Amino acid sequence: MYRITLSAYLALLCLSFPLVSQAQESPIKVKVFIAAMFEIGANAGDKAGEFQFWYERYFSNSQAIAVKGALxxxxxxxxxxxxxxxGMxxxxxxxxxxxxxxxxxFDMSQSYFIISGVGGTPPAKGTIGDVNWATWVLDYDLGHRWKPEEGLQGKPTFMPRKGYESIRRYQLNPALVKWAMALSQGQxxxxxxxxxxxxxxxxxAAARRLPKVTSGTHMTGDTFFHGxxxxxxxxxxxxxxxxxxxxITEMEAAAIAQVLNRTVGVQRMVSLRGAVNFDQGNPNETTLEHLxxxxxxxxxxFAETVENIVIVGGALVDHIVKHWDLWQQNIPALTQR
Known part of the structure; x- marks a missing residue:
């Protein structure tokens, strides 16, 4: 009769039934990553926040993957x-x-990033229910500010601070924005x-019209500025x-752009926001009354706007994934639509 040591027996077991560890598994190759900022309750079945319509469209049969350090x-x-x-x-x-x-x-070396959420809009430029693709994302907070009465009357109360030039503004890839706008038409x-x-x-006139898809600068600030x-x-x-x-006024895009710029780059990032409020009151109310x-x-x-975001953004997501052979390496020419 052959004798076998415990250590040898365990080694044989490992050969027969290989141990599967997280480190040995291949990372998920992410084609598109969708980032929302808040959800009101559950991901499905109740009042929708920024993520619920995305979840119902793409993730209802997906498993949750825990990530250390993520909210x-x-x-x-x-x-x-x-x-x-x-998170907000x-x-x-x-x-x-x-x-x-x-x-x-995750393998995000070739990922496209959709930064998605709600925001405010000036009534001279947009209206409730609009969906806006950012051409630029700017940081509202990096600079010097003072009370109006402590400066020159009628002059700006903000001055950019030197040293923040590389992180206070990001121009998003014009070719990708053009694709986003083109795919949005007809939605x-x-x-x-x-x-x-x-x-x-x-x-x-802009405030009174029906919702549509627009583009322009998104202003990122932790302060909900009004008036x-x-x-x-x-x-x-x-x-x-x-x-x-x-x-659009919002609270996250410039900060997320800085993270992506330091890691995988911002050339595949878009910022998509739906307008759920005006950034100021109407002529018959004060700013405090508006707040x-x-x-x-x-x-x-609100409910219609968060759905509009996914209607518009989903057109870009679906196109990229359907034509991944064209999008994987580079953003294709718009003529390849």
């Missing part, structure tokens, strides 16, 4: 589409994005009676940075 798990489907809720604000969203990009469970956007009624409080004065300041910053007109509306006086249209 929420990542979901990936069999087609190489992944997504997660990063520059610090929270950037921390989650960096944890996910650097995690060994039917949702609207609501409440939003239609609310728009009529504003005299501007015509700070809206004008945002436009002044956009002009100072030689960017396109300010169209704290009475019951029943809110803008309306």
């Amino acid at each position: 929420n798990p990542v979901y990936c489907n069999k087609n190489g589409i992944c997504g997660s809720v990063l 604000g520059k610090v929270g969203s950037a921390a989650s994005m960096q944890a996910i990009v650097l995690n060994a469970q 039917s956007l949702k609207d609501s009676p409440a939003a239609q009624t609310y728009r009529q409080r504003y005299p501007q 015509p004065g700070l809206s004008q300041e945002a436009q002044y910053i956009a002009q100072s940075y030689q960017a396109d007109d300010y169209m 704290d509306p009475a019951p029943g006086q809110t803008a309306g249209g």
Whole structure:
């Protein structure tokens, strides 16, 4: 009879039944990563936040993948589409994005990134329910500010601070933005009676029209700035940075762009925002009244806007994945549509 030591027996078992560890598994090759900032409750079945319609469209049959350092798990489907809720604000969203990009469970060397969420818009440029593709993302906070009465009357109260030139503005890839705009044409956007009624409080033609897809600069700030004065300041910053007109106020895109720029690059990043409020009140209300509306006086249209975001963004996601042979290495020429 042959004798076998315990160590030899265990070695034979390992040969017969190889141990599977996370480190030995091949990383998921991510074609498109969708980043939302918040969800109101569950990912499905209740009032939708920024992620629910994405989840229902792409991830309802996906397993949650825990990532150390990220606020929420990542979901990936069999087609190489992944997504997660990063958290609100520059610090929270950037921390989650960096944890996910650097995690060994994912190969994001060829990924496209859709930074998706809601925001505000100036009534002279947009309206409730609009969906806007960023041409630039700018940091609203990096600079010097002072109270208007402590400066020159009628002059800007902001000055860029030297030393932040490389992180305060990012121009997103024009070729990718053109693709996004082209694929957005013909998409039917949702609207609501409440939003239609609310728009009529504003005299501007852009504020009163029906929702559509637009493009322009997204202004990233941890502060929810409101009022015509700070809206004008945002436009002044956009002009100072030689960017396109300010169209959307939001809280995360410039910070996420900095993370991607340091890791995989920003050439495959887009920022997509739906307008759920105006950045200022109408002529018959003060800024404080606009910030704290009475019951029943809110803008309306939130549910329709978060759905519009996915209707518009999903067209780009689906096209990239369907034609991955063209998109994997480089952004194809728009004539290859």
